[in-house]
Amino acid sequence: AQSVTQLGSHVSVSEGALVLLRCNYSSSVPPYLFWYVQYPNQGLQLLLKYTTGATLVKGINGFEAEFKKSETSFHLTKPSAHMSDAAEYFCAVSVAAGNKLTFGGGTRVLVKP
Amino acid sequence: GAGVSQSPSNKVTEKGKDVELRCDPISGHTALYWYRQRLGQGLEFLIYFQGNSAPDKSGLPSDRFSAERTGESVSTLTIQRTQQEDSAVYLCASSQGLGHYEQYFGPGTRLTVT
Numbered sequence: 168a169q170s171v172t173q174l175g176s177h178v179s180v181s182e183g184a185l186v187l188l189r190c191n192y193s194s195s196v197p198p199y200l201f202w203y204v205q206y207p208n209q210g211l212q213l214l215l216k217y218t219t220g221a222t223l224v225k226g227i228n229g230f231e232a233e234f235k236k237s238e239t240s241f242h243l244t245k246p247s248a249h250m251s252d253a254a255e256y257f258c259a260v261s262v263a264a265g266n267k268l269t270f271g272g273g274t275r276v277l278v279k280p
Numbered sequence: 281g282a283g284v285s286q287s288p289s290n291k292v293t294e295k296g297k298d299v300e301l302r303c304d305p306i307s308g309h310t311a312l313y314w315y316r317q318r319l320g321q322g323l324e325f326l327i328y329f330q331g332n333s334a335p336d337k338s339g340l341p342s343d344r345f346s347a348e349r350t351g352e353s354v355s356t357l358t359i360q361r362t363q364q365e366d367s368a369v370y371l372c373a374s375s376q377g378l379g380h381y382e383q384y385f386g387p388g389t390r391l392t393v394t
Contacts, residue, residue: 171322203385210284210371210385211323257322266378267313267336270322 169194169260173271181279186245188274190232190258193239200241201259201268202232211257217241228252253278282306284386286372292392293362301357301389305374312355313375313383314347318368326370329355330378362393 174189192198199218203211215226222234228251232243241258255275259268285304293299305312314326325339329349340346344362349355359366369390373383 173322176320208387210387211373212385213382216382259323266311266375266381266383267325267328267339268315268323268383269325270315272322 169198169262169269171258171260171269171271173256173258173274175274176272177275177277179277179279180248182250183247186230186243186248186252186276188243188256188258188276190241190243190271191239192241192258192260194260194262196262198260198262200232200234201261202226202230202241202243203257203259203270204228205255205257205273207254214243214256248276248278250278250280252276284372284374284384286370286386286389288389289387290390290392292394295364295393296361298358298360299362299391301359301370301391303355303357303372303374303386305353305355305372306384308352308376309374309384310352310377311375311381311383312349313373314355314357315371315373316368317371317388323371326357359391362391364393367391367393 170193172191201216202214217234225231258271287302311330313328315323317323329335344360347357369388371388373385375381375383
């Protein structure tokens with residue numbers, strides 16, 4: 168079985184500052200990793216995903232994440248926060264069969280002007 | 281094209297009543313998933329359908345929960361004898377198939393059991 172841990176249920180950053188959201192996973196097989204964003208009263212939108220190949224993946228809205236197998240991590244970063252980045256972010260993992268996603272608890276990001 | 285749609289967007293029901301939640305996937309998507317998001321928690325997988333294969337029901341929390349899918353079209357999630365702990369946002373997603381295709385999520389149905 169797989170699991171996902173997101174460190175910090177709430178993160179507050181200043182506009183223009185680095186955004187760093189932490190995600191660690193547990194999986195008995197090579198994982199496929201995802202970051203989703205959920206804006207208020209909306210469904211989830213895929214930010215980026217890692218399946219195979221390059222371990223640094225770039226997503227939408229200037230976000231990127233790096234898969235580090237040795238650390239079982241898939242942290243999400245953005246160099247400069249924008250007010251529009253205020254949302255809840257979910258890290259998720261899936262394995263080969265079924266593609267069902269196992270989600271972390273989510274991190275709510277607040278951006279201060 | 282149209283995304284995943286869900287209805288109703290909000291549902292308030294009394295404890296003990298049955299409810300049906302509907303999901304219309306993206307046309308052509310063979311895989312369909314249901315997840316639950318309880319307040320302050322992450323998403324929990326409930327069930328998925330893939331083509332004509334038997335659904336994976338491993339995430340359903342009790343036998344009060346069931347789901348059906350008509351071919352590769354609409355799905356309904358039914359909760360019988362609702363309990364207050366069933367209050368949550370129920371999210372549906374669809375994808376082109378298995379093999380790590382992106383899942384596209386609907387806006388969800390917010391269920392409140394009073």
